[in-house]
Amino acid sequence: MANILISGAGVAGSALAWWLRRQGFRPTVVERAPGLRDGGYKVDIRGAALEVIDRMGLREQVRRRDTGMRLARFVDVGGRQLATMDAQLFGGREGDDAEIMRGDLARILASATDDVEYVFGDSIATLTPTGDRVEVAFERGKRRTFDLVVGADGLHSTVRRLAFGPESAHLRPLGHHIAIFSVPAELGEEGVELMHPAPGRTVGVYRTAGAAQSRVLFLFPSPADEPDHRDVAGQQALLAEAFGGLGWQVPRLLDAMRDAPDFYLDSMSQVRMDRWSTGRIGLVGDAAYAPSPASGQGTSLGLVGAYVLAAALAEAPGDPVAGLAAYERRMRPFVSLNQQLAERNLKGMVLRSAAQIRFQTLMLRMMPHLPGRERLIRRVTEPIRKAATAITLPGPANARPPGHAGGCVERRG
Ligand SMILES: Cc1cc2nc3c(=O)[nH]c(=O)nc-3n(C[C@H](O)[C@H](O)[C@H](O)COP(=O)(O)OP(=O)(O)OC[C@H]3O[C@@H](n4cnc5c(N)ncnc54)[C@H](O)[C@@H]3O)c2cc1C
Structure with a gap:
């Protein structure tokens, strides 16, 4: 039974651990943070990714944690309603597509892998290929040897840097930054996404039904000089x-950031690589092919990538190099289509001028009365649906193992 080290306990890492266990491998997950990172905003699960969730038997848990979003309400500096938008159209969702807070999904996946060894508070320091194994030195823990190492460690992947060279060679910034954190519940409205568009900047606040806190999202142009991605005070x-200087409840939202345990700020960037593996070291999720939050497909790519990788490794017993190659062949076209969604979406997420905001407000107000409304909606949802379903998952649809209802993840520091 092959020993596989996964770096990163995000959506892709935990989903990969689940599927590797299911395929008979022995995964270990190392996560740099001291515990599971449950920050983040609303994320979508659609198309092939929903099928992966089904095959894991987790659809009901995901449905129970649905954000329950009913409406987006656009507000001006005084908090007055400019326009509203139907939740499905706002999120580019249709049919069974699911929307869940990223942290809720991370917790569901971690609980479903309670039989996997998780090592928190550590990181890979060096990777040394030795014949048909990889020797791994950790920043804190003892040196260990694995049959395969997979980087699921996100946009700033350490595995990618160690095995494929500097981050700058693979990161494609889209020109905007994103920040997300928890704020007091009363700053949000249950089931309603409050959106405040300002020229070049957007603020959104949301509270899931029953949640103790609301979450805020800020989008803004990337600065010329950026603090290190782990320098929270600088961020x-x-x-x-x-x-600074923005109206509405922005000052109160900013005040809340100092106390937020889950403050997250990063560039909206994509990862583009010529190959996702070298020898017995591979990448999955954002580490290999981040589409950026603007695509709305990062979570779905992570889930599908984890499934396809585990299936490809199982189909090539004893030959992980062949498995990694097969995974990449299957995933490439799917990834490419999903990455293409980002730039177009971003244009609608951050409006450049006051004139654009006025035009959008007018369009939203007229929307319910427009004759070609259905066609307009399809123009938004169709490219997303096409990209999200542009892969046929290998293996039987009925792949759920017995007795895998989930429990509590073991944490080791
Ligand atoms: C806190 C957070 C909030 C996010 N919020 C959103 C959001 O609101 N909307 C959206 O579209 N996308 C968001 N993303 C990105 C989104 O999670 C991914 O696009 C998608 O889920 C695929 O996930 P992933 O597992 O590949 O990467 P990630 O979700 O980034 O997970 C990577 C994991 O690896 C860990 N890690 C990093 N470096 C190391 C290391 N050296 N050693 C061990 N572990 C390491 C990280 O701590 C993290 O837990 C967020 C990511 C994070 C980390």
Whole structure:
């Protein structure tokens, strides 16, 4: 039974651990953070990714944690309603597509892998291929040897840097930054996404039904000089500067960031690579092919990538190099279509001028009365649906193992 090290306990890492166990491998997950990172905003699960959730038997758990979003309400500096938008259209969702807070999904996946060894608070320091194994030195733990190492460690992947070279060679910034964190519940409205568009900047606040806190999302142009992605104080100063002087409840939202346990700020970037593996080291999820939050497909790519990788490794017993190659062949066209969604979406998420905001408001107000309304809606949802379903999952649809209802993840520091 092959020993596989996964770096990163995000959506892709935990989903991969689940599927590797299911295929008879022995995965170990190492996560740099001291515990599961449950920050993030609303994320979508659609198309092939929903099928993966089904095959894991987790659809009901995901449905129970649905965000329950009913409406998006656009507000001006005084908090007055400019326009509203139907939740499905706002999220580009249709049919059974699911929307869930990223942290809720991360927790569901971690609980479903309670039989997997998770090592928190550590990181890979070096990777040394030795014949048909990989020797791994950790920043804190003892040196260990694995049959395969998979980087599921996100946009700033350590595995990618160690095995494929500097981050700058693979990151394609889209020109905007994103920040997300928890704020007091009363700053949001249950089931309603409050959106405040300002020229070049957007603020959104949302509260899931029954949640103790609301979450805020800020989108703004990337600064010329950016603090290190782990310098939280520097990032908070950057955000305060970017949104200083804005009206509505922005000052109160910014005040709340100092106490937020889950403050997250990063560039909206894609990862583009010529190959996702070298020898017995591979990449999955954002580490290999981040589409950026603007695509709305990062979570779905992570889930599908985890499934396809585990299936490809199982189909090539004893030959992970062949498995990694087969995974990449299957995933490439799917990834490419989904990455293409980002730039177009971003244009609608951050409006450049006051004139654009006025035009959008007018369009939204007229929408219910427009004769070609259905056609307009399809123009938004169709490219997303096509990209989300542009892969046929290998293996039988009925792949759920017995007795895998989930429990509690073991945490080791
Ligand atoms: C806190 C957070 C909030 C996010 N919020 C959103 C959002 O609101 N909307 C959206 O579209 N996308 C969001 N994303 C990105 C989104 O999670 C991914 O696009 C998608 O789920 C695929 O996930 P992933 O597992 O590949 O990467 P990620 O979700 O980024 O997970 C990577 C994991 O690897 C860990 N890690 C990083 N470096 C190391 C290391 N050296 N050693 C071990 N572990 C390491 C990270 O701590 C993290 O837990 C967020 C990511 C994070 C980390």
